[in-house]
Amino acid sequence: MSLLEYFIRHQREILQATVEHVWLVGVTMVLSVAIGVPLGVLVTRRPWLSKPILGGANIAETIPSLALFGFLLPVPWLGGRADRLAIAALTLYALLPIIRNTSAGIAGVDAAVREAARGMGMTEGQILFQVELPLSLSTVLAGVRVATVLTIGIATIAAAVGAGGLGEFIFRGLAMVNNQLILAGAIPAALLALGADFLLSVLERRLRPAR
């Protein structure tokens, strides 16, 4: 049986796993943007927080993913459900590029623009929302792109704690020494990553401010 035939025969399951995968990644990205962007802004406002925040995110990044899932297992509310656990772990991974790019984007805003904004009597909030964030949008989005691609890959490991997704096929394929099964997980995951990378890079280019 060729790979294509295998894919066609199992298209239902592959599609379902892909939907699960996209859901895991989607929720993770929403959460990590919601947490990471404010933290990135905070880092630019309180430079002394830069070490603990970026350091913390860096450490999370270095923990092997399988171990991170294990570490979170005993955490009360998280450990109770596989998808919660997976999303929490994936969010920790996705934070670093988003925090880093947000703070770098804001730090990269032309000092003259910021001074003009202050000098004309814009409040801190107006400067952030009307000047700094719009001008760093493409940099923030570059961080989101990196984080998304990363998360799509790591989310396959979420299957190890029973959170579903395309990793299911990979783990099953490994256990059964079945390459077709492994590829049924790996190929859609790779395509998802490529697709997300492409779409987000198009968006990033559109939002890049003109010089």
Place this chain on the structure above:
Amino acid sequence: MNTEANRPSGREPVIEFRHVSYQLNGRQELINDVSFAVQRGETLVLLGRSGAGKTTALKLINRLLEPTEGDVLVEGRSTIAWDPIALRRHIGYVIQEIGLFPHFTVERNIALVPRLEGWVEDRIAPRVKELLEMVGLDAGKFARRYPHELSGGQRQRVGVARALAADPPILLMDEPFGALDPLTRGEVQREFQALERRLGKTVVIVTHHVGESLVLGTRIGLVEAGKLAGIYSPKEFLESTEPVTAAYVAYLRMHEGIEGDE
């Protein structure tokens, strides 16, 4: 207090420095016991070398910096007593790098302060048009452009228009024409001079160009190493025999021609 800087006048000064010092991080003295007053409608030019403290003095007026000692008064009230946002919206501000928002069109850049101040849109559109024409730009042609689509001189004009948008009584300009080539510079200076006469704003300009200060200033304050070395009318400045002013005048005659004598 009875120095030339505090020449007695019947009118209330719009900007007044009273023994102002400013130290960076409590150590480096950037402004050292400076006192002067600017009357309504006057244009004071702060002239001096790079690093003399001119820009620092300017930023003390719109409270981008706060004095370490002494008081800076705007319309009789210490800048510390002003709400900083209200103070800054009361004062137009033009910097050398201009700082136009690259993601805003010319129209949105100019309308920034009016919008922050909550003007109704019906009032904003004619105001932007009026301002663009005032600084010599065709509104139909430029309002929708982005800053990167403008030449240096055009950007400078938009920067001035933006500072004047909400009709502030005070205008601060830091090396406003510094980045322009000499021909454009002269052109923009002359236009600004005419504009200044018409609008009657109280203006403080920082520059290191002697010619510019003689053309634009009703008085010239010479800043040397954080201190105010003296305040002169353009005529007094040209005739002064003090070593520093004489050096500037000699330089002017040599390098900038007699442009300053106009």
